[in-house]
Amino acid sequence: MDKNAKIYIAGHNGMVGSAIKRNLESRGYHNFVTRSFEELNLLDAVAVRDFFENEKPEYVVLAAAKVGGIVANNTYRAQFIYENMMIQNHVIHQSYVSGVKKLLFLGSSCIYPRMAPQPIKEEYLLTGLLEETNEPYAIAKIAGIKMCEAYHAQYGANFISIMPTNLYGQNDNYDLEKSHVLPALIRKMLLGKYLKNNDWVAIRNDFEKLPVEGVNGSFSNEVILKVLTKYGITQNGNDVSVTLWGTGSPMREFLHVDDMADASVFLLLNYDAPDTTPSHINAGCGEDITIRDLAMLVKQITAFDGEIVWDETKPDGTPRKLLDVSRLAEMGWKPSVALSDGIKRVVQNYLNR
Secondary structure (H helix, E strand, O other): OOOOOEEEEEEOOOOOHHHHHHHHHHHOOEEEEOOOOOOOOOHHHHHHHHHHHHHHOOOOOOOOOOOOOHHHHHHHHHHHHHHHHHHHHHHHHEEEHHOOOOOEOOOOOOOOOOOOOOOOHHHHHOOOOHHHHHHHHHHHHHHHHHHHHHHHHOOOOEEEEEEEEEEEEOOOOOOOOOHHHHHHHHHHHHHHHHHHHOOOOHHHHHHHHHOOOEOOOOHHHHHHHHHHHHOOOOEEOEEEEEEEEOOOOOOOOEEEEEHHHHHHHHHHHHOOOOOOOOOOEEEOOOOOOHHHHHEEEEHHHHHHOOOEEOOOOOOOOEEEEEEEOOOHHHOOOOOOOOOHHHHHHHHHHHOOO
């Protein structure tokens, strides 16, 4: 890939897209074409067609998607399948029409069956039932993989896919309703610590930077406390507890977004669409941790000394989801950020935002 190549990163403001852009920039790539959602709505087929006709990017990274945690996935099921499929359809098709040299599609490990053997190999795709809570999102991502394979099979398009495990890092989503498990844990623990310390300056500063359901730092203590209670951050006298969904027993694998970006660029530079399937490549660290142990790790790093309560009436999601990353390892790539170090970096990024 020539250093002057024109590269379109769809979703460049998001956690993954921004990390991929930083990685490419560190390697000397500079000719980027980017559009914010306000500048280009990827749900608009005509707008996407016009964009590709005018800009003619040589390489495309499709990191734009509607994403969220278990609550958001289960609540906004229609939006998750519709919006993600439309984004994929428009960008992938126009990449083919405009003659893009290579496209990298970013999927998700939720594409695999809920009870897939562990660790999960790429070959396990479509061998069993999906996790019900995020089935619409998973189906959309599966469609994206298969669309890339179909465009390669019929047209010879060099469209490849990477399937990351659970990601975390800079520019993550900390919305208490829609965030994934790790950023939600970090924010809840920090808010719990502030509440236990009666540090309303810190609480108001947090809400001012990232309002919750329209409530910012200017609202009364009473209103803010109601919001905190709704999201499981509860004060009882001098004690504060943080309530988390499920039993804490599910196991999850986490990859820092900088490692994900490095793996993505590695594939852009070293991997072409094969004639065989499955063509997608798993990206992860090869190790997992229970949600309960993850919560304790975040509790320690954030210095929250309150209680963690598990609401076992809420769903756990998939029992275990550990990716087999041997294909990527055999190509010569491995991650570099340990989970504890990565969480420390993320907490500092959140505090400095």
